Amino acid sequence: MDIELTPEEAAFRDEVRAFLAAKLPENIRDGASSSPTVFVEPDIGQVWNGILNEQGWLGYQWPTEVGGTGWSPVQRYIFEKECALAGAPNLTVLGLKLVAPVVFSFGTEAQREKYLPRILSGEDYWCQGFSEPNAGSDLASLKTTAVKKGDHYVLNGSKIWTTHAHWANKMFVLARTDGTVKKQAGISFLLVDMDQPGITVRPILTMAGDHEVNQVFMEDVIVPAEDLVGEEGQGWTIAKFLLENERGGSCHAPKLIYDLDDIERTAKGVSDGRGGMLADDIDWRRRVAKLRLGVTSLEIIELKILSRIAKGQKPGPQTSLTKLLASNLRQEVDLLAVDLFGPAGLQLPTARPLYGDNAPAPFRCEKAQVAAARYLNSRAWTIFGGTNEVQRTIIAKTVLGL
Structure with missing residues (x-):
């Protein structure tokens, strides 16, 4: 390549x-x-x-x-x-990179004309209704139902870990439209208006105290039939397309490179406690070098996937490898940032946001202030979008042929 x-x-x-x-x-x-x-x-x-x-x-x-x-x-x-x-x-990945490709790949012309311009203009802000309290990694076991009644569906159930549902006015939802067939075959993909009776959003605070995710309850929520994407029962196929696109449609390495570069620059001004600078400490340099090699390897894999896409091929199951590597590297880079600042990296203010005129005063510096919260939030990387265990299973079966 x-x-x-x-x-x-x-x-x-x-x-x-x-x-x-x-x-x-x-x-x-x-x-x-x-x-x-x-x-x-x-x-x-x-x-x-x-x-x-x-x-x-x-x-x-x-x-x-x-x-x-x-x-x-x-x-x-x-x-x-x-x-x-x-x-x-x-x-805002949920609208731009997840539901939009679904709409222009599987949707009707009317759906494309209605929703795509509103994603670009910001009029619609989307959240994702996939996971449920008893259907996370085993997503096909979802219980939310959508019953067809005339020209609309009636939606009942709940979704969890719904990122930015408290900001969203739209949600794309996987729901069961047929309970008599194989569980994957009875799922459909629906576009739901959040601004209607029957929808309740309950906040879930992360370990760091951030309000990013929610649980969404749906009771007799109305979804017009024209907001079904694809055919009834095609939801599982569309969901697999969306998840593959999520894992292979973007590159994680550049952001990791940026964060690692920033940590290295900052370390040049941090004492090692022995009269020198942390950036010159051999153990610190070894740790940074190991991470640098990992991030570089991830970038090369992502470039290989882009090469496949450039040739008109699908991203393929290798996207599970990038998800696995990116999740682990993200956690290691965030841990490195905490260790960089020592005790100052353990501060965890409860106020939000940590920017702007009303931000709480940091101890030592803004980078130290955000380090612990970022580390705690990044623990979710090895869970969301498919756990590490799920990714390893996909790699074993479809990449290694085990």
């Missing part, structure tokens, strides 16, 4: 860099660096989305015929990497 940039790709990279230097607001960058959760709050994320949408770059993973950039896989990778290295906030 040739990973050298062509002159055209290098010129595109320079264009992205120039745009980021001119258009990424300092307060947005600072807010992103002080956000301990995976998903930044809408007051940061939606502002950045709007800037990108004005540039015409928000739908950077979408084809041109549905309002996207039509960029090549290499261009998408360059864009993601440059955004990460510039400290830009993560994009």
Whole structure:
């Protein structure tokens, strides 16, 4: 695989860099660096989305015929990497990268015309209704039902770990429309309006005290029949497409590179307690080097997957390998940040957000203030999107053929 940039790709990279230097607001960058959760709050994320949408770059993973950039896989990778290295906030993945590809791949023309422009404009903010209290890794065992009554479905059940449901006005939901067939065959994919009677959102606070996830209860919720995506019973196929796209549609390495670079720079000004600097300590350098090798390996695997996509092939089960590696590396990098600051890295303020005029005063510095919360929140990486155990099983069966 040739990973050298062509002159055209290098010129595109320079264009992205120039745009980021001119258009990424300092307060947005600072807010992103002080956000301990995976998903930044809408007051940061939606502002950045709007800037990108004005540039015409928000739908950077979408084809041109549905309002996207039509960029090549290499261009998408360059864009993601440059955004990460510039400290830009993560994009609102649930709408842009999860439900949007489902809508333009499986939806009707009416669904594309209705929903895709509203994702780009920010009018619709989406959450994902997949996991349930007794159906997490075994998602096919979900109990939420959708019963067809005339021109609509009646939805009953609950979803859990629903990220940003307290901000969302839309939710894409897996529900059982047929209980008489094999459990995977009776599931359908529905687009649900959150602003209606029968929907209750209950907050779930993380170990760090952040309100990122929720439990959503649905009692006789109405879903118009035209908001069924695909056919009845096609939900499991669509969900597998969505999850494969989630794991292979983005690159995790650039953000890890950014965080590791930042830790190394900071360590040059941190005492090792023996009269020197932590950055010169041999054990610290060995630990950083090991992580650097892991992140570089992940980047190469992600580039290989992008190479497959560029050739018109599906990402494939190798995306489970990137999910597994990225989750473990994320936790190790966040632990390294806690250790970098010593006792100052253990502070855990309960106030949120940790940016802006009303942010609590940090002990030592803002980076130290966010370290413990980020570490605690990143424990979820090896659970959400498919646990490490699930990813290892997929790798064993479909990659190694065991």
